[in-house]
Amino acid sequence: xxxxxxxxxxxxxxxxxxxxxxxxxxxxxxxxxxxxxxxxxxxxxxxxxxxxxxxxxxxxxxxxxxxxxxxxxxxxxxxxxxxxxxxxxxxxxxxxxxxxxxxxxxxxxxxxxxxxxxxxxxxxxxxxxxxxxxxxxxxxxxxxxxxxxxxxxxxxxxxxxxxxxxxxxxxxxxxxxxxxxxxxxxxxxxxxxxxxxxxxxxxxxxxxxxxxxxxxxxxxxxxxxxxxxxxxxxxxxxxxx
Numbered sequence: 001x002x003x004x005x006x007x008x009x010x011x012x013x014x015x016x017x018x019x020x021x022x023x024x025x026x027x028x029x030x031x032x033x034x035x036x037x038x039x040x041x042x043x044x045x046x047x048x049x050x051x052x053x054x055x056x057x058x059x060x061x062x063x064x065x066x067x068x069x070x071x072x073x074x075x076x077x078x079x080x081x082x083x084x085x086x087x088x089x090x091x092x093x094x095x096x097x098x099x100x101x102x103x104x105x106x107x108x109x110x111x112x113x114x115x116x117x118x119x120x121x122x123x124x125x126x127x128x129x130x131x132x133x134x135x136x137x138x139x140x141x142x143x144x145x146x147x148x149x150x151x152x153x154x155x156x157x158x159x160x161x162x163x164x165x166x167x168x169x170x171x172x173x174x175x176x177x178x179x180x181x182x183x184x185x186x187x188x189x190x191x192x193x194x195x196x197x198x199x200x201x202x203x204x205x206x207x208x209x210x211x212x213x214x215x216x217x218x219x220x221x222x223x224x225x226x227x228x229x230x231x232x233x234x235x236x237x238x239x240x241x
Contacts, residue, residue, distance in 0.1 A: 108187025
């Protein structure tokens with residue numbers, strides 16, 4: 001194996017370089033922490049504007065009686081909050097189901113693709129990573145093999161809202177608004193695309209943020225299925241609607 005080569009400054013110069021690098025990385029880390037605090041405060045302000053209050057602490061009751069038919073999903077805290085009235089967040093606005101703002105959630109196609117992203121003149125299929133972290137990333141795709149026929153109806157477009165329907169728990173239901181995208185990218189089977197009512201009572205930008213708030217995340221996670229800790233699922237469209 002050929003040896004690696006690198007320039008070698010003097011010891012004093014090495015100390016100065018390392019010190020400058022450490023100072024720069026410490027400054028970057030401090031800015032990241034500050035950005036996280038600003039983001040958390042922005043979400044708190046958004047929830048407050050909607051009229052949500054922090055959840056009431058669940059009462060300390062080690063034993064209670066509840067009817068199975070009254071609950072979609074069982075957990076000690078969830079059932080306790082429901083039967084004691086601590087489950088409902090305070091809000092100044094009417095509560096609606098997602099189905100009142102949209103007509104459907106459409107998922108796509110997951111053929112066996114090539115192990116590389118699509119070139120500019122090729123069709124590709126989005127991967128979960130395209131929406132997993134709350135912003136749309138067109139680079140997260142795999143090229144469609146030449147022998148497979150594209151499904152043009154599944155091509156994603158700017159202005160559409162995408163929702164992951166499978167992933168680890170904290171990433172299921174991750175939502176991203178497509179502000180811009182390259183052409184020839186198709187929706188995969190593990191991502192929902194929102195189909196809007198016409199006219200719709202909600203803006204795409206608004207629903208994208210609403211699906212991230214604590215109360216809605218709690219509802220999504222309460223309905224997940226799957227035994228694997230690395231792959232939970234929204235079981236069907238109705239659960240997300």
